Amino acid sequence: VDPAGCECLKWKYRGNSHLEAGEIKLAISAYDKALATNFTDQEGKILLMRAAANLERAAAHKLELRNIVEEMSKSVTQTDSYDLLYEIAAKHPSLSASIFDRVMEHTQQQEEIFKLTNFRHSLYHYALLHAARDSFRATQLLPTDTKSWLQAGEILSELWLFSESVRYYEKAIEVDSSLTDLVRSTVERLRKREAVYENARAYGWPEGTVQLALDVAG
Secondary structure (H helix, E strand, O other): OOHHHHHHHHHHHHHHHHHHOOOHHHHHHHHHHHHHOOOHHHHHHHHHHHHHHHHHHHHHHHHHHHHHHHHHHHHOOOHHHHHHHHHHHHHOHHHHHHHHHHHHHHHHHHHHHHHHHHHHHHHHHHHHHHHHHHHHHHHHHOOOOHHHHHHHHHHHHHOOOHHHHHHHHHHHHHHOHHHHHHHHHHHHHHHHHHHHHHHHHHOOOOHHHHHHHHHHHO
16 A cells, blocks of 8 residues: 555545535645645646635635625715715814814725725635646646536636636537536626626726626626
8 A cells, every 4th residue: 555645545535524614724734735745646636626625715705805895885985974074074163173083084994994805805816826726737637527627717717817718618528528508608608707897998997996896796
């Protein structure tokens, strides 16, 4: 019995157990240990599972991102509210200092939330990039496994790389033609998503802003 193989399988199964339980950090750590054994027979499958774990991590970051944006939208003060505060300050100069402090405090809070939004969005993309790295390698090690091609296509679509995503989905059809209907419907959905993205970009919005808005919208 190959000791490296036994050690690899031990950590692989632990990773699978953690992933099933939603313990993403522990799952990724276990897959890291499995890959560190250099038991190449399992490398492709473990990379697929680690990519899946990072996709779960990305999904968690995306959910938190949406929650942050929702809270931010609740805290945004309407222009009418500011107008009223300024009117009160003009009529009651003695209150102007406290009103100004209130406005500044609220502005600072919104700036902090905005920074947190960008940070969480960066974590989301970071997790996707880690998933992409493993998934691409898995397609090389498991070229006849449709899961690797489908997973890579999914990750690329989440990264707004539509043409690349379609190529990987079409490769899955080459491997297994029974996936044709499923993949075609997925590609059609991607084309619609791409059209929304390109329309937003046509208005001159920065690429990062468009991606953030559409990632939050889902």
